[in-house]
Amino acid sequence: MTVENISPPTLEAKSDLPAIEFYFDFLSAFGYFASLRINQIAERHGRQVEWHCMLLGVSVMKVMGLKPLLETPLKGDYVRRDVPRYMRQHGLKVARQVSDPMMDPRAAARAFYWVKAFEPSLLENFSKVIFDSYWRLGNDLSDSEKIIELAGAVGVDPAALRSGLDSGTANELLRQSIGKSVDKGVFGSPFMIVDGEPFWGCDRLEMLDEWLLTGGW
Numbered sequence: 352m353t354v355e356n357i358s359p360p361t362l363e364a365k366s367d368l369p370a371i372e373f374y375f376d377f378l379s380a381f382g383y384f385a386s387l388r389i390n391q392i393a394e395r396h397g398r399q400v401e402w403h404c405m406l407l408g409v410s411v412m413k414v415m416g417l418k419p420l421l422e423t424p425l426k427g428d429y430v431r432r433d434v435p436r437y438m439r440q441h442g443l444k445v446a447r448q449v450s451d452p453m454m455d456p457r458a459a460a461r462a463f464y465w466v467k468a469f470e471p472s473l474l475e476n477f478s479k480v481i482f483d484s485y486w487r488l489g490n491d492l493s494d495s496e497k498i499i500e501l502a503g504a505v506g507v508d509p510a511a512l513r514s515g516l517d518s519g520t521a522n523e524l525l526r527q528s529i530g531k532s533v534d535k536g537v538f539g540s541p542f543m544i545v546d547g548e549p550f551w552g553c554d555r556l557e558m559l560d561e562w563l564l565t566g567g568w
Contacts (some may be wrong), residue, residue, distance in 0.1 A: 361521075367416050368561075369398075369545065369546055370393075370398060370399040370400060370401045370404060370545075370561075371389065371392070371393050371399070371400050371401065371543055371544070371545045372401050372462070372493060372535075372543065373386075373389050373400050373401065373402055373541065373542075373543055373544070374403045374405045374532055374541065374542040374543070374544075375402075375403070375404065375405065375540045375541050375542075376404070376405055376406060376407045376456060376460075376540040377396045377404065377454075377456050377459045377460070377481055377482060377485055377492075378407060378453050378454070378540075379540035379541070380406065380434050380445075380449050380486065381434075381437075381540065381541060381552065381553040382482075382540035382541045382553075383445075383482045383485075383486045383555050384437060384441070384443070384478065384541075385541035385543075385553045385556060386425075386478065386482050386541075387443075388556055389541075389543070389556070390431055392556060392559060392560050395560065395563070395564075396560075396563040396564065398545070398563065400475075402474055402475055402478050403528065403532060403537075404459070404460045404463040404464065404478070404525075404528070404538055405460075405528075405529060405532045405540065405542070406456060406457070406460060406525075406529055407483040407539070407540055408456075409529050409533070411538065411539070414533055414538070415538060416510075421449070421450065427476065429494070430449060431450055434449040434491055435449075437553070441482065444487075445486045445488030445489070446486075446487060446488055447485065447486050447488075447489040451489075454485065454491050454492050454493040455493040457525075458492065458493060458494065458495040458497075458498050458516075459481050459485075459492055459498050459567050460525050461495075461516055461521035461524075461525050462477075462495070462498045462499070462502060462512060462516065462521060463477065463478065463481075463525075464521055464524035464525045464528055465512055465515040465516065465521035465524060466502065466507055466512070467522065467524070468520075468524055469511070469515070470506075470507050470508075472493075473505055473506050473507055475491075475504075476505040476506075477502055477505050477507060480501050480502075480504060480505055481501060483535075484501055491521070495516055497511075497518075499512050499513050512553045536549060537549075538551070539551045539552065541553055543555070543556075543559055545559065545562070545563065545564055546567070548562065548567065550562075
């Protein structure tokens with residue numbers, strides 16, 4: 352049985368408990384994998400999840416001065432092995448391979464922050480449909496029109512989103528949000544912050560779960 356198939360009791364999120372801040376890049380396979388599990392962990396502990404899109408191109412290449420992971424000697428080969436190993440462990444199948452050419456993530460990220468600002472109740476579903484289309488179905492989502500089409504499928508007004516993207520509003524929202532994430536120390540995908548404690552990586556989900564269960568150590 353995979354982790355995704357385990358159905359724990361659902362707890363009503365307690366408004367007095369801080370949410371889990373969940374940061375991800377749509378380009379990140381492990382960001383996608385974490386998106387499939389983060390709500391389940393949050394529900395177990397009566398927490399909510401705040402979804403935040405980030406750009407690895409900014410945090411890793413511009414701020415940290417590092418090469419993309421797949422272009423890094425030794426690490427790149429490890430990731431190409433680790434991603435399919437994780438999928439086998441959790442019973443996942445995707446059309447996109449981690450070594451396939453990557454889309455330009457900026458259209459999806461800009462749309463994410465427009466939806467967050469103007470249609471916040473639709474943000475989680477919007478994020479999930481983007482992840483699903485890109486990773487499970489293998490679609491290239493570099494084109495804004497493809498993002499607008501997917502957003503419309505979850506109830507976002509396509510005309511309003513297109514106007515927001517054309518006006519530069521979404522770009523400014525993204526710029527501000529990326530700056531805030533860097534100020535918080537976010538440098539990878541997925542990256543979670545809860546009660547001021549940071550957790551980096553999909554392999555830290557179990558630690559995050561135990562931290563919430565025990566109250567930390």
